[in-house]
Amino acid sequence: MRNKDAKTMTTSTPWKEITPGGAIYDAGNAEDFLTGDWRAMKPVWIIEKCTQCMLCPPTCPDNAIPVEDSKRLDYDYDHCKGCGVCFKVCPFDAIDFVKEDE
Numbered sequence: 702m703r704n705k706d707a708k709t710m711t712t713s714t715p716w717k718e719i720t721p722g723g724a725i726y727d728a729g730n731a732e733d734f735l736t737g738d739w740r741a742m743k744p745v746w747i748i749e750k751c752t753q754c755m756l757c758p759p760t761c762p763d764n765a766i767p768v769e770d771s772k773r774l775d776y777d778y779d780h781c782k783g784c785g786v787c788f789k790v791c792p793f794d795a796i797d798f799v800k801e802d803e
């Protein structure tokens with residue numbers, strides 16, 4: 702029987718129980734995977750320039766821009782994979798996009 706719950710897969714899960722291609726079928730599991738170590742580039746929020754227009758949070762595929770009281774907060778770098786979409790959408794140059802080690 703194939704294992705369809707990615708949370709229970711480990712390095713010792715028998716291959717017969719792993720889904721083809723390691724595909725994950727569970728919805729809503731992005732929080733469980735720390736995708737931050739995929740990054741080569743990272744966004745940097747420039748708070749002084751941010752107008753809180755709220756264009757960037759819904760564009761993030763990993764929900765890595767926390768929102769509280771209708772305002773964005775600083776990045777959740779554990780989950781930001783550095784795709785740069787938020788950087789592209791900001792109309793106020795309030796996001797820089799730099800090499801990970803800068």
Ligand code: SF4
Nearest residue numbers: 761781782784785787
């Ligand atoms: S770089 Fe991509 S993953 Fe990271 S916060 Fe921006 S949109 Fe989200």
Ligand code: SF4
Nearest residue numbers: 751752754755757791
């Ligand atoms: S798109 Fe730019 S100005 Fe708008 S909330 Fe995001 S960082 Fe701030």
